[in-house]
Amino acid sequence: MIDVKSxxxxxxxxxxxxxxxxxxxxxxxxxxxxxxxxxxxxxxKYHALGLFSSRTGAAGQITAIDxxxxxxxxxxxxxxxxxxxxxxxxxxxxxxxxxxxVSDVRHAIELGLELTKKNAGELYISESGHLEFxxxxxxxxxxxxxxxxxxxxxxGFMAGSPAAIGLVMADTAMKASAVNITCYMTPSIGTxxxxxxxxxxxxxxxxxxxxxxxxxxxxxxxxxxxxxxPEIPGTxxx
Amino acid sequence: MIDVKSxxxxxxxxxxxxxxxxxxxxxxxxxxxxxxxxxxxxxxKYHALGLFSSRTGAAGQITAIDxxxxxxxxxxxxxxxxxxxxxxxxxxxxxxxxxxxVSDVRHAIELGLELTKKNAGELYISESGHLEFxxxxxxxxxxxxxxxxxxxxxxGFMAGSPAAIGLVMADTAMKASAVNITCYMTPSIGTxxxxxxxxxxxxxxxxxxxxxxxxxxxxxxxxxxxxxxPEIPGTxxx
Amino acid sequence: MIDVKSxxxxxxxxxxxxxxxxxxxxxxxxxxxxxxxxxxxxxxKYHALGLFSSRTGAAGQITAIDxxxxxxxxxxxxxxxxxxxxxxxxxxxxxxxxxxxVSDVRHAIELGLELTKKNAGELYISESGHLEFxxxxxxxxxxxxxxxxxxxxxxGFMAGSPAAIGLVMADTAMKASAVNITCYMTPSIGTxxxxxxxxxxxxxxxxxxxxxxxxxxxxxxxxxxxxxxPEIPGTxxx
Numbered sequence: 001m002i003d004v005k006s007x008x009x010x011x012x013x014x015x016x017x018x019x020x021x022x023x024x025x026x027x028x029x030x031x032x033x034x035x036x037x038x039x040x041x042x043x044x045k046y047h048a049l050g051l052f053s054s055r056t057g058a059a060g061q062i063t064a065i066d067x068x069x070x071x072x073x074x075x076x077x078x079x080x081x082x083x084x085x086x087x088x089x090x091x092x093x094x095x096x097x098x099x100x101x102v103s104d105v106r107h108a109i110e111l112g113l114e115l116t117k118k119n120a121g122e123l124y125i126s127e128s129g130h131l132e133f134x135x136x137x138x139x140x141x142x143x144x145x146x147x148x149x150x151x152x153x154x155x156g157f158m159a160g161s162p163a164a165i166g167l168v169m170a171d172t173a174m175k176a177s178a179v180n181i182t183c184y185m186t187p188s189i190g191t192x193x194x195x196x197x198x199x200x201x202x203x204x205x206x207x208x209x210x211x212x213x214x215x216x217x218x219x220x221x222x223x224x225x226x227x228x229x230p231e232i233p234g235t236x237x238x
Numbered sequence: 239m240i241d242v243k244s245x246x247x248x249x250x251x252x253x254x255x256x257x258x259x260x261x262x263x264x265x266x267x268x269x270x271x272x273x274x275x276x277x278x279x280x281x282x283k284y285h286a287l288g289l290f291s292s293r294t295g296a297a298g299q300i301t302a303i304d305x306x307x308x309x310x311x312x313x314x315x316x317x318x319x320x321x322x323x324x325x326x327x328x329x330x331x332x333x334x335x336x337x338x339x340v341s342d343v344r345h346a347i348e349l350g351l352e353l354t355k356k357n358a359g360e361l362y363i364s365e366s367g368h369l370e371f372x373x374x375x376x377x378x379x380x381x382x383x384x385x386x387x388x389x390x391x392x393x394g395f396m397a398g399s400p401a402a403i404g405l406v407m408a409d410t411a412m413k414a415s416a417v418n419i420t421c422y423m424t425p426s427i428g429t430x431x432x433x434x435x436x437x438x439x440x441x442x443x444x445x446x447x448x449x450x451x452x453x454x455x456x457x458x459x460x461x462x463x464x465x466x467x468p469e470i471p472g473t474x475x476x
Numbered sequence: 477m478i479d480v481k482s483x484x485x486x487x488x489x490x491x492x493x494x495x496x497x498x499x500x501x502x503x504x505x506x507x508x509x510x511x512x513x514x515x516x517x518x519x520x521k522y523h524a525l526g527l528f529s530s531r532t533g534a535a536g537q538i539t540a541i542d543x544x545x546x547x548x549x550x551x552x553x554x555x556x557x558x559x560x561x562x563x564x565x566x567x568x569x570x571x572x573x574x575x576x577x578v579s580d581v582r583h584a585i586e587l588g589l590e591l592t593k594k595n596a597g598e599l600y601i602s603e604s605g606h607l608e609f610x611x612x613x614x615x616x617x618x619x620x621x622x623x624x625x626x627x628x629x630x631x632g633f634m635a636g637s638p639a640a641i642g643l644v645m646a647d648t649a650m651k652a653s654a655v656n657i658t659c660y661m662t663p664s665i666g667t668x669x670x671x672x673x674x675x676x677x678x679x680x681x682x683x684x685x686x687x688x689x690x691x692x693x694x695x696x697x698x699x700x701x702x703x704x705x706p707e708i709p710g711t712x713x714x
Contacts, residue, residue, distance in 0.1 A: 001624065001711065001712050001713075002692070002696070002712045003601065004696055004705055004706060004708070007697055007700045007703060008695055008700070009700055009701060009703055009704075009705075010701070011696075011697055011698060011700070011701025013694060013697050013698065013701070014700070015644050015694070016697075016698060016701055019701070019702050019703065023603075023604045023605065023638060023702065025604075025637075025638055025640055025641065025698065025701075025702055026640075026641050027641070027643075027644055027698070028649050029643070029644060032585075032647055033647050033650035033651055035275075035648055035650055035657060036643075036646055036650050036657070036660070036675075039657060039660040040660075041665075048599040050646070051640035051643055052640065053638035053639045053640030053641070054638060055565055055605065055637075055638055055671060057605065058288055065255075065668075073289060075705075080639070080662055080663040081663060081664070082565060082639060082663035082667075082669055082670060082672075083321055083431075083559055083566045083663075083668075083670070083671075084670075084671040085668035086325075086563055086564070086565075087324055087325030087562075087563035088324070089293055089320060089322045089330065092565065092638065092639075092663075092671045094638070094639035094640060094662065094663050094671070094673075100562075100582075124242065126259075128257075128261045128263075128293065129261065130435050151610035161293075161318060161704070162261060162262075162263055162291035162293055162330065162332070163291045163294060163318070163330075163332035164263055164264075164265050164289035164290065164291030164332060165263065165265070165291070167265075167267070167278075167289055167334075168253050168267060168289070169266055169423065170274055171271050171274055174271035174273055174274045174464075175271055177338040181274070181277055184265070184274070184278075185319055186431075187318040187319060187320035187321075187330075187430070188318040189279075191320075192390050192664075192669035193319070193320055193321035193330065193430035193431065194320060194321070194322075194658070195293060195320035195322040195330045196320075197293075197320075197332075203415060207665065216240070218253070220240070220242055220245055221245055221249055221251050221254075222249060222251065222253070222254060222263065222265070223248075224242065224245045224246070224247055224249070225247060225248070225249025225251070225254055225257070225263075226257050226261065226263055227247055227257065228247075228326065229242055229243060229247075230242055232242070235239065235684075236239050236240045237239075238240075243534060254620075262680070272697060277532055277546075292556075309605050321669075325562055325563035326533055327558060327560045327562075327564070327568065331696055362480065363588075366495075366499045366501075366531065367499065367531065367540065371674075399530045399531075400499060400500075400501055400529035400530060400531055400556060400568065400570070401501050401556070401568075401570035402527035402528065402529030402570060403503070403529070404564070405503075405505070405516075405527055405572075406491050406503055406505060406527070408512055409505050409509050409512055412509035412511055412512050412564055413509055419512070419515055422512070422515040422516075424556055424570065425556040425557060425558035425559075425568075425668070426556040426557070426565070427517075427667075430559075431557070431558055431559040431668035431669065432557075432558060432559070433529075433531060433558035433559075433560040433568045433570070437512075439630055452477070456537025458480055458483055459483055459487055459488075459489050459492075459505070460487060460491070460492060460501065461491065462480065462483045462484070462485055462487070463485060463489070463492055463495070463501075464495050464499065464501055465495065467480055467481060467485075468480060470480070473477065474477050474478045475477075476478075
C-alpha cells in the first residue's frame with residue numbers, strides 16, 4: 001500500500017516547473033509520447049510541451065501566457081476552459097504550449113507563473129460571486145486564440161458572476177468609449193456553462209483601458225451591493 | 239490602486255434593483271447599448287432590460303419571473319442555466335426580460351425577487367444532495383420557455399440530486415396521477431451537466447399538485463436516508 | 477407545512493438499497509412507469525431498473541458496477557457524467573442498469589455499493605486537486621460503455637486535476653509499457669468540462685497495471701508538489 005506521506009512537497013520531477021496562486025501548476029514534458037501527441041490534436045510539430053493549469057481563473061492566466069509566449073520562442077497549441085473555480089461560478093484553465101527547445105518552453109511556463117501572480121490582482125471573489133479583469137496593451141496569440149483579440153491591438157477583458165452583473169459591466173464598457181467586441185459569452189454561449197457574462201474588447205489603448213475601468217467600478221458596486229466585500233488573491237494593478 | 243472597502247454595501251446605482259436569497263440579484267438597464275444588444279441575440283425590440291441572476295436554484299426563480307411577467311407589461315427574452323450552486327450539484331439561473339417602459343421592467347424584477355424568496359421554501363439542500371420543487375396553477379411564458387410548460391395549464395417541477403433520487407421522484411410522480419411530461423432532463427440531456435434528474439409535468443391542477451407532493455415525499459425520504467437533514471432557504475409552501 | 481425532521485434517516489422505502497462513501501446512493505425501481513421509460517431512451521426491455529449515483533468519482537463506481545453486472549443477470553443501460561464533486565474539479569456519476577428480475581438488480585446495486593467503497597481507495601483529493609485510478613483485470617460492459625475498454629482485456633484508468641497533471645500522468649503511462657489508448661478526455665473533449673485529463677488504456681494485464689502505477693507515482697509527486705497531502709476516502713489497493 002502506498003504511503004503518500006513518503007512523498008515530499010518539494011517536487012523534484014523534471015516535469016515540475018512551479019506553482020502559484022489560484023491552484024496553478026506549470027509543467028513541461030521534454031519529449032511527449034507520439035501516440036498521445038496524436039490524440040491531443042495539437043499538431044505534431046513540437047515534442048517539447050509546456051503545460052499550464054489552474055483551478056480558478058482564466059483571463060489572467062491566458063494574458064500571462066500571452067506575454068510569456070511573446071517573450072520566448074514558443075507557440076500556443078491549445079487553451080481549454082474547465083468549469084471549475086473550487087465551488088465558485090467560473091472557469092479554470094488548461095493551456096498547452098510547444099517549442100523546439102525544452103528550455104524555451106520551461107522559460108515560458110516560468111514567466112507565465114510569475115505573471116499569473118500579478119494578474120490575480122484583478123480577480124475579486126466575494127461570498128456571492130466574482131469579477132475578473134485583464135488588460136493587454138498589445139494582444140498576442142493566446143488572447144487571440146482564447147478571446148479573438150486582434151493581435152497587436154489593445155485588448156480588455158471583463159467577466160462578472162452572477163451573470164447579470166457581467167451584462168451590466170459589458171453595457172457600461174460599451175458606453176464608456178469606442179471599442180469593438182471581440183467576444184461575448186454567457187452561461188449557454190461560449191463558456192463551459194459558467195455563471196458569467198464575459199466581454200472581450202479591442203481598440204485604441206486608452207479607450208480599452210477606460211472601458212475596463214468603468215466596467216470594474218460598476219461591477220464592484222453591484223457585487224458589493226450583494227452584501228459582502230471581495231477577497232483579492234493579489235494586488236490590483238489597473 | 240482601487241480600495242474596495244471605499245465602496246458601500248448599500249448600492250445606489252440606477253441599475254440595482256435588489257437582492258434576495260440564493261445569491262440572487264435583480265438589475266435593470268434602461269437603454270442597452272445597441273452593439274451589445276445585437277450580440278445578445280434576444281431581438282432588437284426592447285432597450286429596457288431586466289436582469290435576474292442567482293448562484294443557486296432555477297425553477298423557483300423561473301416560476302417567480304413567470305408570475306412577475308404575467309403581472310406586468312414585460313416579456314421574457316432569454317433563460318439560461320449556468321452549472322453553479324456554489325459547490326452543490328445543480329444549476330443557477332440567468333434570465334433576461336424586456337419591456338418598453340423601464341418602470342414596468344423594474345417592477346417585474348422587484349416582483350421576481352419577492353417571489354423567489356417564497357419559492358425558495360421548496361428547495362431542500364443537505365450534505366449529500368438537494369431537491370427542488372415548484373408548482374404553478376397556470377404556467378406562463380417563462381415556464382414555457384424553460385420547461386416547455388403548457389401556457390395556462392397547471393405545471394409542476396421536480397429536480398433531485400444525486401441524479402438517481404430524481405428518477406425515483408419522476409417515477410413516483412408519473413404513477414401518482416394522470417399528468418403529461420413537458421420536459422425530462424439528466425446530467426447529459428438538457429441540463430448543463432448538473433447532477434440531477436429533472437421532470438416537468440402539466441395537466442389538471444389537482445393531479446399535478448398531487449404528483450409533486452408524492453415526489454417530494456419520496457425524494458425527502460431518500461435524501462434524508464443518505465444520512466443528514468436538509469436546510470431549507472425559506473418556508474415550505476406546498 | 478412539511479416537517480423534514482419527522483422523516484427518519486433509516487430509509488424504509490422499497491426503492492432504497494443503500495449508500496456508501498462519496499455521497500453514493502443505490503436504488504431500485506421494480507416496475508418503472510412506461511411513459512417515463514420511453515423518455516429515458518434506454519430501451520423498453522427492462523422494467524426492473526437499478527440506479528447508482530454519486531456526487532464524487534466516476535471510474536471507481538463504474539468499475540464497481542462493471543464487476544457487479546458481470547456477477548449478476550443484469551445489463552448496463554446508461555452511464556452519465558455530471559460535472560460535480562462537491563466543489564472539486566471532476567465528475568460524479570449516474571448509472572442505470574436493468575434486469576428481468578428485481579432481486580438480480582438489487583443484488584447488482586448492493587455489489588456496486590460494496591465495491592465502490594473498495595475502489596475509493598484509489599481516489600486522492602488534496603486542497604489543490606485530485607487523482608483517480610482504477611484497474612480491472614478483465615473489463616466488462618460498463619467499462620466498455622464509459623471508456624471504450626476492450627471487453628475481456630485488462631483496463632486501466634487515470635484522471636488528474638488540475639488537468640495538466642493528468643497529461644503528465646498519461647505521458648508517463650504511455651512510456652511505461654506497451655498499452656493501447658481506449659479513451660483520451662480533456663476539459664473540452666469527452667468530459668463534462670471537468671478540470672481533468674483522463675486516459676483509459678487496455679492491453680496485457682501486467683503492462684496495464686505497470687502503466688497505472690507509474691502514472692500514480694508521478695501524479696502523486698506533482699499533486700503533493702502543489703503544497704498539500706491528499707485525503708483518501710478508502711484504502712489504496714493497487
